[in-house]
Amino acid sequence: MMPQLQAAPLELIEEIRSCTQCSLHVGRDHPVVGIGDGRSGLLVLGEAPGAEEDRTGVPFVGRSGRLLRLILLQELGLEDDQLTISNVVRCRPPKNRTPTRIELATCWPFMERQIAFLQPRAILTVGNTPSRALLQTKEGITTLRGRTYDRHGVIVVPTFHPAAALRGRPEVEAALRSDVRLLRDVLGAGS
Numbered sequence: 051m052m053p054q055l056q057a058a059p060l061e062l063i064e065e066i067r068s069c070t071q072c073s074l075h076v077g078r079d080h081p082v083v084g085i086g087d088g089r090s091g092l093l094v095l096g097e098a099p100g101a102e103e104d105r106t107g108v109p110f111v112g113r114s115g116r117l118l119r120l121i122l123l124q125e126l127g128l129e130d131d132q133l134t135i136s137n138v139v140r141c142r143p144p145k146n147r148t149p150t151r152i153e154l155a156t157c158w159p160f161m162e163r164q165i166a167f168l169q170p171r172a173i174l175t176v177g178n179t180p181s182r183a184l185l186q187t188k189e190g191i192t193t194l195r196g197r198t199y200d201r202h203g204v205i206v207v208p209t210f211h212p213a214a215a216l217r218g219r220p221e222v223e224a225a226l227r228s229d230v231r232l233l234r235d236v237l238g239a240g241s
Contacts, residue, residue: 086134
């Protein structure tokens with residue numbers, strides 16, 4: 051399990067933990083604030099917690115998370131204790147469905163405050179939902195990935211969710227690795 055570092059100011063953590071602004075709070079065990087303190091300069095941003103994340107309160111702890119961590123280690127040299135990971139929606143949607151616009155809008159102010167607190171140099175958005183939310187677009191990940199975007203001076207790199215690679219599509223893992231390598235110059239990482 052990854053160490054719990056301060057991924058947001060304490061008052062924001064408490065606001066997220068006590069939030070009841072949308073219906074997702076009803077079925078949650080633990081809202082996911084995120085892990086990491088931002089010192090690597092990279093924020094990895096996913097969609098929403100799954101079952102294991104809801105149980106533990108930690109993002110990306112399942113098979114997808116293990117693959118993502120392996121890729122970040124191999125491509126950027128970032129160890130678990132250097133990673134900062136969060137989600138745009140903090141509570142698990144039922145049956146892992148895609149968050150609604152209302153759920154995204156409810157959680158988005160938390161995300162903006164967390165980004166301001168962490169001050170990342172780069173954000174890796176994993177999948178359609180965080181990529182669209184951060185870049186304010188309706189374009190899908192297949193169109194968005196493969197290049198960098200500037201969002202208020204922060205480099206954003208959209209990429210596939212590792213779950214797509216785990217479904218037996220090696221070209222997806224290759225694309226994910228290629229996208230992660232776009233962060234090398236920004237972060238001064240990797241070989």
